[in-house]
Amino acid sequence: MRALLTRIRDSIFRVGWPEDDRKALLAMRSSIILHLHAPKVRPASLRFKATWALGFVSLVLTLSLVMTGIYLMFYYIPHPDAAWRSMKDLAFVVPFGVVTRNLHRWGAHAMVALVTLHMLRVFLSGGYKAPREANWVAGVGLWVLTLALSFTGYLLPWDQLAYWAVTVGSHMVASVPLIGKPTALLLLGDRSVGEAALLRFYVLHCVVLPCVLGGLVAFHIYRVRRDGGLVTSEHAPPEEPRLVPAWPHLVYRELVVTLIVVAVLLAVSFAFNAPLEPLADPGRTPNPAKAPWYFLGIQELAHYSAFWGGVFVPGAFVAGLCLLPYVDRGEAGIGRYWPPERMFACTAFVAIGLFFLVVTIIGTFFRGPAWALMWWPY
């Protein structure tokens, strides 16, 4: 019996726990999961401070969203007559329906936040500079995709929150000069959010955007390895080996991070239910009607000027992010956070980030009916 179990184990895990680097490399060669990683990594890039695990957590969240999303797709019907009722079925009759929806919802919110922080981390350590320019642009693309996925998913519950947030969002899109109105029409399939929009958002959310995201994630991770791993400071302590096997040193850490992420996500999903409001009612406009929280900064700016705040600033920001590695080519201070050599760039970037944070907080908490400023959180 024992021998049988051993045989089964050995047939899967050809190499046991790596006591030395040779065994570790052997194990990596024999496993597809391990083989995705570079065989050896720099010890400096393993330090938590080097990445704060932000990119990897985003990847874990992506996988968790795909899995919970597939389960939700079993029960979800993308039609105005049935979509909201699907939420009710998840809440009342589907096994694990509540916790699955909560995992998906909170995971999505967390992902928007973490991808943004990941970008901030990469900027502060100069990770966008040569030879990583293209991967930075891919990362900006992934950030935009994350927002798009979250936004398209926001509509699917077809409650008042979803309906009016997407109505506000699509008005923002429509206010872009020249291309705005055709884009909004393409997105909604109608003049207003309705049956066509729900189906399009569903297809974008479940098929189109995940496929694009998958391809781009593969490119992103592959390029991390091809571009020489993470940016780290060259000043490594002399007693450390220059390189260590990725298994177990990196992969084991990834496993632990995965478990922590899942634990936190589960705990949050048990404690807090995803919001649901009454069935979408085009005749009953909430006051104020607010976009999803990550667009509230833009909505706040759009309140001052539809074009400058709602179109120009976010558009220029994304365009600037893409151009950044081709313009800012200084090589000093790479691999360290906020180094004196990059004082201006880092301060400016954080200032822009803080500005968006502040307007988002104002838009989220301090805007009441008719978008009037409130002195207490609304």
Add this chain to the structure above:
Amino acid sequence: MTVPRWLHATFAVSLVLVIGMIGVAMMQESARPVTFEQRLVPALGVVDRCEGCHDAESHPGNALVLHPVERFGCTPCHGGQGLATTKQAAHERSPDWERPLYTPAEREAACGTCHLGQFVEGAPILSRGRAALADRSCAGCHEIPGYSLPDFPPQLDGLAAKVTPGWVRAWLRDPAALNSVHRMPTFTLSDEKREALVAFLFGVPGAALVPVEPGGDAERGRRAVSERRCATCHKIGERGGTTATDLGWAGAKLSPAWLYSYLLDTHRIRPLTRMPGFQLPPAEAADIVAFAAEQWVPDTAKPVWAADESPVHPELTDAGRTVFLESGCAGCHVVTGVDRGRTSVSLSTIGSRRIGDMPAAATGPLADLPAWIALKVVQPHAFDATAGAPAVMPAFSSVEPDEALAIGVALSSLRASPPPEEYRVRPAGAALPAGETGRLVTRFRCLTCHSIGGEGGSIARVPLDGEGSRVRGDWLIGFLQRPVTIRMDQAERMPVLGISADEAARLTAWIQDGLGDPRIAAVAPPGDPERGRQRFEALGCPSCHVVAGKGTMAGPVLDTAGDRLAPDYVIALLTIGPAVVPGGRHPATTYPPADASDLAAFILSLRAPVTP
């Protein structure tokens, strides 16, 4: 380099946490029932999981017999969240479900989403509210489906020849002070506007009046008022009905010539009134005018409005016309040369509003939408603080609280998305006869008290539908000319309208031909009257019916029932049950055919002694 120990520890702790939480989720999930009772009614969009806990079989009353749960589900009548599988979510309000279980008032409003028409059996509050919507002329200002602009409030042509300016001023200030039975709400008008309104109204000419014939006698007038049964509709002193105005001060208020002309030819003076055209003989009219001048006056030396008497200001006529239109007077009152129209919001979807969306009342939170509407009717200004602007609506302070709630219920049944047409129950409507008979029905205003096809008044308890099958034609001809009282427990009695023999025969022919009941067709099998008499006693019929001086008057006296009732009807009532006399109070008992034919034979044998 080795893997640090803290990493192993973190791995173990988080693994335990994840497995533990998944375990807890599994346990929670396994505690839930695997299957759910659910009731699907696609036509109504109903998915009701109520029967997971509730047993439809145990529903009280016959509501589920009339509304099978397979066709209606639960939530269309009861509200609440049918999809829910927990008690709290199913019954209560939550951020995503704003229609918790209906309150009793909301439940009756729910009846009204399918049941149209004024009378809805089993929904007395709704029915009362729908009658009140008409009675209070709500459709004069608001668009309300099923209600046209009201036409019975007084036409105001020729006001100058009817009352004094002082009376109109006092009336506009506070109608309740002048008349205990009034429909008009209290408008808050400035003195200038009120004066302008008086000037405008006193400038509109009316129909020519006939001078009172001399020789009227107050004592004969008193008898005429009593014999004509004016008190069925009018309040006189402490007694009388509330269908029409309080006559207590009519002698002081009305000019004698107006009253005389009105009694002579009511519909010439006010073509749209609900009052029948009695067409009194001139002498009788003069008697009543004399009686009114003597008795229908205030106790005080001078009426309260005498203090306000001063000439009108004709120069304000144009301003008064503007006030008349702005204040919405033209919604209810007909004035020649003024276009009628509504001045307020449509109420056609008010039932879809949620109580949470309505402005809060200064008096505190309200239970439901009907309660909100009820308060709005009686105290429109209760919401001024939260609504942001003072209410324009005049206060209907004479509406009693339960009538106000009934109005709230009736309006709450007006939803933006009503049930599909195959669920809606519409009354047949009154198909009135054409020609001379039709003119008689209109002249005698039969529908002020009686209803046909769900249309008309509710003073007569039993609708006229089927009346042709219930009573004998020869009896009906006599009754119409000289109505006697059938239902002793009812205060209102049919007025003596002065219907001639010809007219009575014509109306009887119409009732017999047009208002029959196909269910009342059985030929009475011959029974044994003597056995019927015994059964009558044994079955306890005298607890409600009087025969030969024995019994109570809870039901009609049967001493002359054989002259009055159609034989087939008596059999039908005893075998089919009280469905053949809707609105009546006969107990829902049916009898075996042998008993029924004997009872019928006995009842039909009860006839008035023939006077030679």
